[in-house]
Each structure stands twice: as C-alpha cells, then as structure tokens.
Amino acid sequence: MAYTIFISSDSRDKDLARDLSKRLEKAGVSVTTSASKVDNPRDDKSRIENLRKADEVIFLLTSKSVRDEKILFDLGIATSLEKRLAPIIQGVKPKDLPDIIKGLEYIKYEDLERYISRLRRRVDEALKALAKAQPKSGESSKSAA
C-alpha cells in the first residue's frame, strides 16, 4: 500500500497546493487533498476518509489561509487520529502564526526539498517494515501444510 499524504489547504492556494502535490508524487508518495465542492467539511465524507487513511498530514499555510477554519478543523481531526503533522508555510512570518501552529515543527516552502528527503527515508522505512511483516512467498502454504 502506498505511503499517503493528505494536503489541507485553502482553495485560494490551489496553484501552490498543486505544485506541492506534484513534487510529493515525484518523491513516490500518494497524495490526497482537501479540495472539495462540499462547503462544510463536517459533511465532507471523502475528506474525513482521506484524513483517516493518510500517513502524514500537511497544512499549507499562507497569508490567505493562516487562520482558515477548515484547515484548523483538519488539524483537530489529524491530532485526534495521531497523524504525523507537517505545517508548510509560505509568505507568513513565524511570529504571525497562530499559537495552535507555533508549537509544531513547521517547514518553510523554500526548504521543501529538505522535508522531501526526510520523507523519502520515512517511506523507505515504512516499506521495509511492511515487507518484514508480510510472510515470505510459500511460507503460509508451508505452515498450512
């Protein structure tokens, strides 16, 4: 199963979200996003399902979206689901981040490659752990016999 990242962003930042999504997919991860036609995120079942399935959740924060209620709603869900949280900021000064984000380790968009290289390592580790957990071919038939 592919390592999956959910990107929570404001629709006004869709170009940036698309660029981020492409760069992550290039790194070999599967990406789902909060882009949706449903107005109220509480009623958006696919958004909630995608958050559940994600291995990591990125919060894309710009000057337009730094206090966006839908992104903060997603943060409440992701925290409750104990997901790895990654706020990525662009064009926002760290001092302008709300307290709820300040305590998290955030990444500046210009440092995205550093995040991606660490992500690659996590994906490799996850794949190794998965391979270790799966029985080798023929093993299950042997034990059944």
Next chain:
Amino acid sequence: MAEKIETAGVGYWLDTRDLPGGGDIRTEISRGVNDCQEVLILFSPYSKDSPWVSFEIGAASIKNRYLTPILNNVQYTDVALIQGIKAIELNDFDQYLVELKKRAAKAAGKKRGASKAAAKKKSTARKRSARQRA
C-alpha cells in the same frame, strides 16, 4: 455553565481548567474530547474566530461526540462550521440541561443493564460448571 452541569450530576472537563501545565495543548484537548461523551463549545464575540474552536470541532467530529454550540451574542449563521448542528442560546442553557439529564440517565441505565447482564452470565456459567463437577 460548568457549575450548572455539575449540579445536574454530570462530570465535566473544562479546557481552561483541566489543561496540565507543560503538556502539548493540542494533544491534551484531543484527549479531553476523547474522554467525554458530549462537547459544548461556547461561541462569544471573543471566541468565535479562535483557531482553537475550529480545532475542537474537528476533534469532536472525528470522535462522533454529541456536539452542542452555545451562542452568546453570536449569530448562528456567522459560524460556518456549525451549520446543520442544533445550537442553543446561552439564555436557554437550562433547556440544554434538561435534555442532558435525560441523556445521562439513559446512558447510566444502559450501563446498569450491561453490568446486570454480565453478572447474570457469570452466575449462569458458575452454576453450569458446578453442575458438571457434581
């Protein structure tokens, strides 16, 4: 509100009172929500745009908690995230308490019923094994 809830015989977790010093606030709030059956969110002109309120609605939604927005000088239509949820004006808080007591009594009844059934099952199993031994 908290005092009235306690007087009604229901326990409560209050974010401004029960957050331990030094802990991660996001994790602690999410734990607080997880440990409760219902979540009340007070919307006032000071809190309606607070990032924490949106966060708490998310945490309550994913855990399927019974969520009641309480409005104090805030218009229902001004808060997008609570659309579709029945909100209560602070002046009508007693009405919420009446309903809360009913839900708490029902939950306590279910719990009593479940423990009675478990005790009966245990006693039947004991009698059966005594008969088998005899």
